[in-house]
Amino acid sequence: MRPLKNMSEVAVIGGGLAGLSAARHAARLGRLVTLFESSPLYGGLVATVDEVDGLLVPGKFSGQDLAIHLLQDARKAAVQVVETGVAKIELGKRITLIDQENKTYYPEAMIIASGASLRKLGVAREEEFIGRGVSRCATCDGPFFRGQDVLVVGGGDAAAQEALVLAKTSRRVIMVCRSPLKAKRDYIDKLAARENVSFIWDSEVSAILGHDGVSGVRLRNVKDGTSSEIECTGLFPFIGATPNTGFVPASLRTATGHIKTSPGFATSDPRVFAVGAVRTEYGGNVVEAMAEGVGAAEAVARLLLH
Numbered sequence: 622m623r624p625l626k627n628m629s630e631v632a633v634i635g636g637g638l639a640g641l642s643a644a645r646h647a648a649r650l651g652r653l654v655t656l657f658e659s660s661p662l663y664g665g666l667v668a669t670v671d672e673v674d675g676l677l678v679p680g681k682f683s684g685q686d687l688a689i690h691l692l693q694d695a696r697k698a699a700v701q702v703v704e705t706g707v708a709k710i711e712l713g714k715r716i717t718l719i720d721q722e723n724k725t726y727y728p729e730a731m732i733i734a735s736g737a738s739l740r741k742l743g744v745a746r747e748e749e750f751i752g753r754g755v756s757r758c759a760t761c762d763g764p765f766f767r768g769q770d771v772l773v774v775g776g777g778d779a780a781a782q783e784a785l786v787l788a789k790t791s792r793r794v795i796m797v798c799r800s801p802l803k804a805k806r807d808y809i810d811k812l813a814a815r816e817n818v819s820f821i822w823d824s825e826v827s828a829i830l831g832h833d834g835v836s837g838v839r840l841r842n843v844k845d846g847t848s849s850e851i852e853c854t855g856l857f858p859f860i861g862a863t864p865n866t867g868f869v870p871a872s873l874r875t876a877t878g879h880i881k882t883s884p885g886f887a888t889s890d891p892r893v894f895a896v897g898a899v900r901t902e903y904g905g906n907v908v909e910a911m912a913e914g915v916g917a918a919e920a921v922a923r924l925l926l927h
């Protein structure tokens with residue numbers, strides 16, 4: 622039977638690897654699925670990562686390889702793709718979903734996979750310098766800093782991975798860390814093996830310097846409060862991420878903005894599931910994100926049988 626206009630059994634919000642996996646799997650289980658994605662680029666946080674690490678299969682895959690494969694497969698399984706974001710969800714007697722073009726949908730169940738956005742440094746002129754020295758993509762923008770000195774801010778996996786990409790083309794890569802590196806051992810060993818990578822510890826960026834483009838930064842030592850300046854032309858901040866949940870009802874969110882789930886990815890509303898970087902207990906890697914998407918699709922399919 623043809624669905625009524627704007628009706629779908631399952632709405633999946635987010636075309637990152639968790640959402641794409643969820644939509645594809647739910648459709649393969651025979652459900653009528655609508656996927657919403659707010660960005661023109663599918664793949665979310667790994668959309669611009671050249672070589673995704675930690676996959677369970679041999680070979681080199683970019684975030685785009687994975688996203689495009691999942692998207693094509695989802696489309697083959699008849700997932701309806703809506704290329705706009707979700708602006709609001711209301712959880713009444715029925716679920717009401719309003720997209721950013723003000724269209725309303727009434728899905729029977731929902732998988733929220735809207736992930737997270739990289740945190741900003743929160744210093745003056747940061748926005749102004751995006752594309753003029755400030756970047757969050759080493760693969761895309763690294764070549765612009767060939768032979769130059771760049772700063773990577775942060776000490777987690779993403780910062781380490783991006784620093785290693787930059788180290789292939791930049792003269793010096795300086796990692797600015799507030800605390801000891803939290804990146805996995807493998808990344809730490811690789812960073813230590815690169816002669817052009819160095820570290821500034823216990824520090825954070827307090828100002829970006831420059832006129833038309835970045836010429837350096839001012840650092841603040843978080844232990845003794847002293848300031849120093851360092852020259853660089855590129856600045857790559859990877860200081861964590863905040864969940865994309867502005868459109869999610871407050872009843873599903875925690876104080877940090879994440880969505881609280883129980884085992885099986887259910888939220889406090891039995892019709893709503895959450896997977897990947899948007900949920901509280903998420904572990905942080907794409908294999909998990911994809912597996913969670915599949916797990917939630919199974920749970921939704923079971924729910925809709927009753």
Ligand SMILES: Cc1cc2nc3c(=O)[nH]c(=O)nc-3n(C[C@H](O)[C@H](O)[C@H](O)COP(=O)(O)OP(=O)(O)OC[C@H]3O[C@@H](n4cnc5c(N)ncnc54)[C@H](O)[C@@H]3O)c2cc1C
Binds near residue numbers: 706734780
């Ligand atoms: C630089 C970097 C490198 C990384 N490299 C690796 C790696 O090599 N290996 C690894 O295992 N992990 C890596 N990670 C971690 C990995 O990216 C995440 O764990 C994973 O991508 C989370 O997937 P997700 O689908 O849950 O969320 P996301 O990737 O954040 O995707 C969420 C999607 O939802 C969309 N969205 C947001 N709001 C809305 C809305 N209102 N309506 C519709 N759509 C919306 C977003 O546009 C996005 O496409 C890396 C992270 C970073 C930052």
